[in-house]
Amino acid sequence: MGETITFWVLAVVSVGAALGVVFNRKAVYSALMLGTVMLSLAVLYAVQDAPFLAAVQIIVYTGAIMMLFLFVLMLVGVDSSDSFVETLKGQRFWAAIAALGFVTLIVLAFGNAIFADEVGLAQATAQGGYIRSIALLLFTKYVFAFEITSALLITAALGAMVLAHRERLTEKATQKDLSRARFLGDRPSPLPGPGTYARNNAIDMPALLPDGSVAESSVNRYIARYDVEHGHLPEDPKLAAAIRHRADDEGSESGDAESNAEESNGVTK
């Protein structure tokens, strides 16, 4: 009875979370949903007489793999959200149809299969208990696979290091180079700070110059873009126009690498 209740609760949770992985627009939410699925599966393993696997599931999957996923998400950019443009026409529709067909097949096949009564693991773990039985199998019958696993893990670690390593192609810019580039450029001084007023002290407010005109460069381009996209523009039409103009400034997404380099220069200024 207890197992039935656990199963139904966790089945609903895990299927819902799995759908969340697929249909969430933001990758971080997908990662959290995947963590939920993995935790529910760990509990299901524990219920099914597999406490060792439940522990491994939590330690390896939710502990290590999910952390790795989140780490890479932060590295790659959290807002690298999906383009919802279909490259192949009707792909989404047919994918859904295929998934539905697969589920139907599975449900029909397993629903019609007749299983004998569950044997249970009592006999398999009779000699020395559960952990000992697992260890016995792992270090006798499967010892070769186990050793091969170590080679696999070392290869994976090496591969990750080689892939993630970046060879420096040019000399690292020294402070001298940076300062020379700054004075040869068109703006030797730092960018103006954002404006703070009596009613606002947010960094998305452009500063005013001594003559009362608006200093567009005082607002970060990305923040300006965010404001325009989400409609967080100030009431003052002059400031709003400045933010809008700043958001369109070299606003092509393709020039991202270039603007990033420029931005980092801006930091050093």
Place this chain on the structure above:
Amino acid sequence: MTTHYLILSGLLFAIGAMGVLIRRNAIVVFMCVELMLNACNLAFVTFSRQVGNLEGQIIAFFVMVVAAAEVVVGLAIIVTIFRTRRSASVDDANLLKY
């Protein structure tokens, strides 16, 4: 109960496969692959209890180990692609297409 577990496993697998097909973000596609691996593990554990044999659990354990190694290398590849192409979308890595 075995039937229930197997159907849940099939459902999770199908959802993961659908995610692989419809998502464009490489990291999310990868997460869906993990979902499919997890669904397979559930089936292994279920059958292990059904037939009273621990080997299913051993295989599930090996699947987890291989999945961990695969995630490490896969994510490194995604980071490398992102560095060169400034995008984690699977549509943008198409230089080998023609």
